[in-house]
């Protein structure tokens with residue numbers, strides 16, 4: 001791909017103060033509008049990669065370039081975590097308004113945009129509800145609405161659907177692709193699920209642990225929109241098999257007691 005990357009990590013190393021080598025020589029690019037997943041065993045540094053790209057942490061050496069590191073463009077990056085992290089005392093509307101409120105946009109001025117994004121995630125009827133009144137899937141929808149409300153260029157997602165039941169997760173996967181395509185954003189998605197990674201992504205980077213590094217890349221050249229029919233296709237099964245083998249190899253790299 002010859003587009004200028006939106007995100008670029010070049011030979012990034014991350015060593016935590018206690019001495020743990022969390023990332024070793026990680027290089028990756030993400031183009032504008034691209035959907036890439038990071039897949040790998042626990043502790044291989046997936047969240048650390050997202051945190052470096054969000055500007056929440058710094059590399060020990062190597063180069064990181066991403067929109068959030070350019071000061072004024074911080075709002076162009078949104079982060080969604082496994083926990084929906086909604087404010088329990090605030091309505092769905094007010095939770096989604098928050099990022100705009102932090103940019104000094106009044107409730108009234110934000111209303112149209114907040115309602116538009118709530119409609120997009122299927123929560124139009126729930127703007128007055130409080131988080132405790134919502135199901136797990138609806139809380140995650142509200143969390144994603146809050147991420148999308150500023151129209152970010154880059155969406156970082158750290159196992160957002162891991163705590164949801166399978167059917168809810170599949171529905172959110174399908175809807176996420178719809179939101180991704182409509183908003184033309186780039187997405188970097190962390191997951192432990194081969195099936196989810198293949199369904200969503202254009203590319204999957206497989207990481208190994210101790211130290212965390214990228215050990216394989218699998219391209220998924222299947223057209224979008226990807227529907228329920230894709231999930232049951234022979235092509236999907238073949239790519240899941242290829243990625244499972246790559247993940248097994250990544251686990252095999254993870255020798256117990258390896259020096260960190």
Ligand SMILES: Nc1ncnc2c1ncn2[C@@H]1O[C@H](COP(=O)(O)OP(=O)(O)OP(=O)(O)O)[C@@H](O)[C@H]1O
Nearest residue numbers: 016017018020022041042043044045046047048049
């Ligand atoms: N602030 C920190 N200080 C010291 N070590 C840390 C810190 N943050 C993460 N680590 C360690 O760095 C390694 C990578 O952590 P990270 O959370 O990025 O992995 P991960 O692949 O996202 O794991 P999981 O899939 O379990 O969420 C782990 O061994 C973790 O314990």
